Amino acid sequence: MHSYSTRAPDIRHRYAYNPSMRICLVPGCLAETFYPQAIRDSRILLEASGAEVFVPPQVTCCGQPAWSNGHPAVGRELATALLDASAAGDYIVLPSGSCAAMLRVFTPPLLETDSPRRQISAKVHELIEFLDTIVHYRPPTNSLAGRRIVVHHGCHARRELAAVGTVEHLLEAAGATVLDWKLAAECCGFGGSFAVNLPEVSVAMADRKLDALPQCDCVVTPDPGCLMQLAGRAERRGLGLTIRHAASLLREAEQMRQNEH
Amino acid sequence: MNIEPIDYRTAAARLLAERPDIREAITRATLAKEDRRREGYADIDSEAWRDWASRLRRHVLANLDYYLEQAGRALEANGIRVHWAEDAQATCATVLSLCHERGVRRVVKGKSMLSEEIELNPALEAAGIEVTETDLGEYLIQLAGERPSHIIGPAYHKPLSESQALFAERLGTPAGAEPSALAAAARKHLRQRFLAADMMITGANAIAADTGTIALVENEGNIRIGTTTARIHVACVGIEKLVPRLTDLGTLLPLLSRAATGQRLGNYVSLISGPRGAEPEGPDEVHVIFVDNGRSRLLADPPAASTLACIRCGACLNACPVFRQTGGHPYQWAYSGPIGAVLAPGLLGLERGWTLAQASTLCGACDAACPVRIPLSGLLRLWRERAAQAGLEAPGEAPAIRAYARLARRPHRFHMATRLLGRFAPWFGPLVPPLSRWLRGRTLPLRNRNR
Ligand code: SF4
Numbered sequence: 016m017h018s019y020s021t022r023a024p025d026i027r028h029r030y031a032y033n034p035s036m037r038i039c040l041v042p043g044c045l046a047e048t049f050y051p052q053a054i055r056d057s058r059i060l061l062e063a064s065g066a067e068v069f070v071p072p073q074v075t076c077c078g079q080p081a082w083s084n085g086h087p088a089v090g091r092e093l094a095t096a097l098l099d100a101s102a103a104g105d106y107i108v109l110p111s112g113s114c115a116a117m118l119r120v121f122t123p124p125l126l127e128t129d130s131p132r133r134q135i136s137a138k139v140h141e142l143i144e145f146l147d148t149i150v151h152y153r154p155p156t157n158s159l160a161g162r163r164i165v166v167h168h169g170c171h172a173r174r175e176l177a178a179v180g181t182v183e184h185l186l187e188a189a190g191a192t193v194l195d196w197k198l199a200a201e202c203c204g205f206g207g208s209f210a211v212n213l214p215e216v217s218v219a220m221a222d223r224k225l226d227a228l229p230q231c232d233c234v235v236t237p238d239p240g241c242l243m244q245l246a247g248r249a250e251r252r253g254l255g256l257t258i259r260h261a262a263s264l265l266r267e268a269e270q271m272r273q274n275e276h
Numbered sequence: 277m278n279i280e281p282i283d284y285r286t287a288a289a290r291l292l293a294e295r296p297d298i299r300e301a302i303t304r305a306t307l308a309k310e311d312r313r314r315e316g317y318a319d320i321d322s323e324a325w326r327d328w329a330s331r332l333r334r335h336v337l338a339n340l341d342y343y344l345e346q347a348g349r350a351l352e353a354n355g356i357r358v359h360w361a362e363d364a365q366a367t368c369a370t371v372l373s374l375c376h377e378r379g380v381r382r383v384v385k386g387k388s389m390l391s392e393e394i395e396l397n398p399a400l401e402a403a404g405i406e407v408t409e410t411d412l413g414e415y416l417i418q419l420a421g422e423r424p425s426h427i428i429g430p431a432y433h434k435p436l437s438e439s440q441a442l443f444a445e446r447l448g449t450p451a452g453a454e455p456s457a458l459a460a461a462a463r464k465h466l467r468q469r470f471l472a473a474d475m476m477i478t479g480a481n482a483i484a485a486d487t488g489t490i491a492l493v494e495n496e497g498n499i500r501i502g503t504t505t506a507r508i509h510v511a512c513v514g515i516e517k518l519v520p521r522l523t524d525l526g527t528l529l530p531l532l533s534r535a536a537t538g539q540r541l542g543n544y545v546s547l548i549s550g551p552r553g554a555e556p557e558g559p560d561e562v563h564v565i566f567v568d569n570g571r572s573r574l575l576a577d578p579p580a581a582s583t584l585a586c587i588r589c590g591a592c593l594n595a596c597p598v599f600r601q602t603g604g605h606p607y608q609w610a611y612s613g614p615i616g617a618v619l620a621p622g623l624l625g626l627e628r629g630w631t632l633a634q635a636s637t638l639c640g641a642c643d644a645a646c647p648v649r650i651p652l653s654g655l656l657r658l659w660r661e662r663a664a665q666a667g668l669e670a671p672g673e674a675p676a677i678r679a680y681a682r683l684a685r686r687p688h689r690f691h692m693a694t695r696l697l698g699r700f701a702p703w704f705g706p707l708v709p710p711l712s713r714w715l716r717g718r719t720l721p722l723r724n725r726n727r
Contacts, residue, residue, distance in 0.1 A: 018345065018376075024382075044664075044694065047694045048695075048697050048698040049696040049698050049701075049721040049723055050721065050723075068406075072687055072688075072691070073687045074682040074687070075685075075687050075690045075691075076680075076684040076690075078684075080680070081655075081680070081681060083638055083657060083660070084660055084664070084673075084677065085658075085660035085663055085665075086661070086664055086668065086677050086681075087658070087661060087666030089678075089681045091679060092681070093681065093685075099551065106376070108360070117357060138692075159531070162509070170637070170638075170639035170640055170641070171640070174639075174640045174643075174644060175640070188614070196427065200641075201597050201641075201701075202639035202641065204597065204637065206636070206637025206638060206639070208634075208710075209634070209636065209638075209712075211709070211710035211713040211714050212285070212670075212713075213284070213285050213634065213713070214713045214716040215285070215288060215289035215292050215293075215716070216289075216292070216601050216602065218600055218716065218717035219601040220597050220598070220601060221636075223303065223597075223600070223601070243720075246719075246721065246722065247714075247718035247719045247721065250718065250719045251718050251719050265546075269697075
């Protein structure tokens with residue numbers, strides 16, 4: 016398991032990295048299918064730091080659906096193809112914690128010990144974790160002042176990537192209040208094929224999470240799967256909640272900076 | 277052998293629809309125990325303890341033949357009779373012949389999941405022997421004619437009101453009696469059963485191979501009473517439940533208690549090292565039945581063998597967000613939650629048990645909880661893989677994976693497909709699985725809504 020600090024030391028400079036770097040943005044199937052706006056928002060955030068961002072057209076799926084459902088050979092094939100397609104990036108960034116965990120943590124054990132793809136895998140980051148801990152991106156101060164926000168981390172981002180704290184850190188830097196959530200660490204019930212294989216239990220799991228929510232303006236998550244699950248259930252129940260990809264809320268904050276200029 | 281796949285989904289859906297009160301009771305109990313476990317882990321160096329326990333248990337499994345022989349000899353040297361049983365039937369037969377030879381009419385029992393696994397109670401009852409469970413939760417379940425819903429808390433699923441009604445009817449407690457009053461009534465009733473019993477049947481939390489000691493941990497004292505008052509004590513023990521040295525229990529039992537309930541140690545720890553000698557109290561005979569029932573087959577399967585490191589603490593059940601919705605009954609056999617899902621294909625056979633490996637989001641909460649670091653989500657994936665290889669998946673699943681993999685290899689078509697799917701899924705979704713299943717209780721996102 017990778018262990019690196021989940022929270023960067025507070026720094027004065029907004030960007031602590033070389034802007035000549037090239038960042039490979041990998042959209043991920045779910046975001047590509049249902050949340051294209053989250054991909055555009057991710058790109059805006061990455062570019063806001065002055066870096067060059069590219070999305071290789073050959074990039075498709077990370078292979079997790081096959082890998083976790085009993086077809087590891089297919090999963091491995093898709094994961095390695097994706098790594099190869101994104102190898103040109105100095106960093107490989109995904110607006111999905113689950114896909115990032117697949118490429119960074121679950122794929123290396125499927126590779127040969129001396130595979131050069133291990134180095135490519137080590138360049139993979141989840142978007143918000145990348146913004147917070149690698150490039151030390153900070154949203155404009157007070158851009159989200161007064162907002163009361165709840166954060167949900169996908170389980171793989173939480174356990175495999177130790178990404179808890181990153182979204183919270185950026186939101187607080189923007190002046191938002193991040194609220195406690197009793198069941199924050201509980202799985203939302205998405206689980207890929209689980210959501211359709213056991214829909215009744217999956218929905219019950221989402222309900223538990225939603226029922227435990229505090230009064231808030233918005234729920235954000237850096238995982239499109241969890242987003243689809245929680246938002247889909249909340250909408251069906253008519254809860255009137257706003258549930259968004261974390262990149263979308265941060266892009267909104269970033270735009271306030273650009274409007275000022 | 278029953279090879280009909282266990283249908284968790286249907287049973288779970290029915291429970292969620294018909295018994296929301298069970299879901300509430302299970303959620304409350306498991307969340308509380310999960311908090312206790314966190315506290316229990318927080319004031320020790322739990323990572324180091326778990327490393328140690330994991331190595332200890334794996335060492336035992338790797339040398340199980342050696343330790344079984346050693347334990348067998350040490351137990352015999354203590355005057356404990358050792359029996360070996362290949363499967364459930366042989367175990368029940370051994371217990372029954374002990375009962376017949378010794379004129380046993382009444383049996384009391386300590387909580388034992390192994391006895392659920394081998395369905396010992398029905399076998400005894402069919403032979404006309406009266407069986408009384410003496411763990412309070414287990415007693416309640418027996419009165420209700422149900423099965424345990426959790427390996428540590430057999431009655432976690434029972435709403436208090438139901439227990440009150442049951443006790444009022446069967447033991448004459450006043451309506452709405454406090455839990456402590458219910459416990460007192462049960463104790464009074466059980467006391468007579470203890471005094472009349474010829475035999476006490478227990479499981480074992482562990483057996484120390486070096487000294488031939490049976491270790492039993494409990495909170496109510498019922499095992500202490502039963503193993504003292506009955507003239508015969510029979511412990512049915514899975515062959516994997518060994519530790520090399522008695523001193524290992526000094527760390528393993530506290531870790532077990534912390535993982536299970538957050539206690540530093542269960543209220544009563546009985547270390548039984550033989551029948552009574554000159555003392556006035558204690559059983560005349562102590563028997564240990566080592567039960568295989570599929571374990572040696574699982575042990576001979578290296579990718580899955582670590583399943584046998586389990587010490588049955590129940591922490592993975594308490595951590596599991598799937599278990600939290602339904603409790604153990606929809607798993608339809610003795611063991612439930614993540615450990616039940618990986619034991620089922622291992623002990624019941626792939627055909628019957630593989631479906632339980634689907635009852636997980638692979639969120640990893642169980643891996644983070646397990647005191648002996650069994651890689652539960654990895655094992656769930658392993659069984660999914662074996663089910664796929666054996667062609668057991670739901671029809672359509674394998675072709676769907678193949679089609680999706682083909683598509684993912686052709687980026688141009690793939691991107692076109694995601695756009696089309698994203699745009700039109702909300703409209704045609706209700707007609708095609710798996711989208712139609714998604715739409716049970718959820719909406720699909722509208723692709724072009726700007727959020
Ligand atoms: S698998 Fe681990 S957590 Fe689950 S019951 Fe066994 S020892 Fe406890």
